[in-house]
Amino acid sequence: MNEPTDRRETASSRRVRDRIGRWTSLVLRFIGGVLGSKPKGPPRGTWSEIARRSTSFGVVVALLLTVIWAMTGAGYFWPGWMWFALVLPVAVSWGLRTALHTKVRRSLAVHAVISLVISSALIAIWLLSSHRHFWPIWPILGLAVILAVHGLLVPSVSRSREQVLAERIDVLTRTREGALDVQVAEMRRVERDLHDGAQARLVSLGMSLGMADELLDSDPDAARRLLAEARTAAGDALGDLRAVVRGILPPVLADRGLAGAVQALALASPVPVEMTVELPAERLPAPVESAAYFAVAEAITNVIKHSQARAAWVRLGQTDDLLSMVVGDDGQGGADPDKGSGLRGIEHRLEAFDGTVEISSPSGGPTVVTMEVPCARSSPKT
Amino acid sequence: MRAVIAEDLALLRDGLIRLLKAHDIEVVAAVGDGPSVLPALLEHRPDVAVLDVRLPPTFTNEGLLAAIAAREQLPDLPILVLSQYVEPLYARELLADQRGGVGYLLKDRVMDVGQFVDAVRRVANGGTVMDPEVVSQLLAKRVRDVPLGRLTRREREVLALMAEGRSNAAVGAGLVVSEKAVSKHIGNIFMKLDLPPSDDDNRRVLAVLTYLNS
Numbered sequence: 286m287n288e289p290t291d292r293r294e295t296a297s298s299r300r301v302r303d304r305i306g307r308w309t310s311l312v313l314r315f316i317g318g319v320l321g322s323k324p325k326g327p328p329r330g331t332w333s334e335i336a337r338r339s340t341s342f343g344v345v346v347a348l349l350l351t352v353i354w355a356m357t358g359a360g361y362f363w364p365g366w367m368w369f370a371l372v373l374p375v376a377v378s379w380g381l382r383t384a385l386h387t388k389v390r391r392s393l394a395v396h397a398v399i400s401l402v403i404s405s406a407l408i409a410i411w412l413l414s415s416h417r418h419f420w421p422i423w424p425i426l427g428l429a430v431i432l433a434v435h436g437l438l439v440p441s442v443s444r445s446r447e448q449v450l451a452e453r454i455d456v457l458t459r460t461r462e463g464a465l466d467v468q469v470a471e472m473r474r475v476e477r478d479l480h481d482g483a484q485a486r487l488v489s490l491g492m493s494l495g496m497a498d499e500l501l502d503s504d505p506d507a508a509r510r511l512l513a514e515a516r517t518a519a520g521d522a523l524g525d526l527r528a529v530v531r532g533i534l535p536p537v538l539a540d541r542g543l544a545g546a547v548q549a550l551a552l553a554s555p556v557p558v559e560m561t562v563e564l565p566a567e568r569l570p571a572p573v574e575s576a577a578y579f580a581v582a583e584a585i586t587n588v589i590k591h592s593q594a595r596a597a598w599v600r601l602g603q604t605d606d607l608l609s610m611v612v613g614d615d616g617q618g619g620a621d622p623d624k625g626s627g628l629r630g631i632e633h634r635l636e637a638f639d640g641t642v643e644i645s646s647p648s649g650g651p652t653v654v655t656m657e658v659p660c661a662r663s664s665p666k667t
Numbered sequence: 668m669r670a671v672i673a674e675d676l677a678l679l680r681d682g683l684i685r686l687l688k689a690h691d692i693e694v695v696a697a698v699g700d701g702p703s704v705l706p707a708l709l710e711h712r713p714d715v716a717v718l719d720v721r722l723p724p725t726f727t728n729e730g731l732l733a734a735i736a737a738r739e740q741l742p743d744l745p746i747l748v749l750s751q752y753v754e755p756l757y758a759r760e761l762l763a764d765q766r767g768g769v770g771y772l773l774k775d776r777v778m779d780v781g782q783f784v785d786a787v788r789r790v791a792n793g794g795t796v797m798d799p800e801v802v803s804q805l806l807a808k809r810v811r812d813v814p815l816g817r818l819t820r821r822e823r824e825v826l827a828l829m830a831e832g833r834s835n836a837a838v839g840a841g842l843v844v845s846e847k848a849v850s851k852h853i854g855n856i857f858m859k860l861d862l863p864p865s866d867d868d869n870r871r872v873l874a875v876l877t878y879l880n881s
Contacts, residue, residue: 516778516779519775519778520775520778523751523773523774524775527751530751530752531752536721536727536751536752536754537754537757540727540728541727541728541756545756548756549754549755552756552759
């Protein structure tokens, strides 16, 4: 919070700040010496540091005054003025900071905080001076009326926009976290797959080769067996690497784009899949393409694993700025995202692109999963 | 035998040249990118072409597209396509012209030198060689649709081995049955898949294609 302020401040304000910092520090050191505590920190500091020091200095003075008041007979509570002067700036700064952090109707929040602080100050002054006639009622009523008018007038103009923005920020925060979570989980999976698969196999391959080398002269038959083992290990390592690559970015997706890759999925599916593709020749942006592919792949996997369908169909289509993918089957239905059938995974994948997933799956079927992703193409058609 | 190879990684290109040379297959040209493939094939008219799927400039499926384009201009040119991964979709595209002399193998198969060289020769002689990985990916599918559903389990096993490019004798050895029994099975497969009588090689390709299209 302090950094940008510090960067923007002028030379004179820095001079003033340093001087205040030095003085408060000196005074605090003096008081600290009196009270037996040690001075904290260097004499220079940021504005918030100065505020903190001034506040603690104020508290010490007020405490001293209160002690003096108590020792001199505890009559009219005059140190209250000192406390009042101390609490007011703290209340103002805390209240404003809180108000400025609100997302919706910030101006109204600031207004409310200012009114509240002024009202409290007036009541405090009334308490400290005379208790007779409650005069603060009039200014407080005035402030309340102004605040009410503000509250009634402002929202109709600016609430919708602010609220839309606030909701958008909430969605973006959530989906960004989701996207990062997915990414981290993927990286971890890739790391684990490489570690347990290809890396382990290459170590074993190296061992076989080393042992074969040792046995080459003394026991050629054993050496030959080890070489055969090494070859098998190399083949298995390649197989593992292929599986990892397929999980990151299937080569057929890189080669042929969404339509070709989904066609390859359909071809590999044990449940016959009928394809309808109405996509422009132009490729989608790579991240959208990848998310869309994995979403369709997940949906088809669900059909194969859970639906007991005899047939499935996939429809890919794109209007100007909306990619739609519909996966349907004639299976038993009853798909529920909360049962962890991968449908949540699809949602998370597509959410990062403001995509949506709709599932219609009555018990007894059929199941239709409709996925849509906005996709503003980089070069709009003329 | 004369071969043209296309492989962009020098390490693998040199290895392939050495390996083929050691088995009396002369590499008359070795190119490193997609656009050079067709001119090299037209110039040298080799007995077989061995192409990597992923080549510059796009590093996608340049080699596959070059193979399909080359088959249009040189219909009888045998082509063996190598790749780090196999995709049944691509196998189907390679076989689409329904002529023999086509192979599609994982690069890993190079490690078994004997079998690899054998595959190159079979393709050069007009055979069809599919990687066992393609075949097993398709085998993983439950077969319940016509016309493959009409085949018995044993007939499907024979068809799978046929797709890998095995001869009748090799299929028989693989399934531990006599060669005569194999030709009987193959006759039944042709009949059940409604393949018209023609020369045996072509019907074998068509049978494999039906299999891939299922």
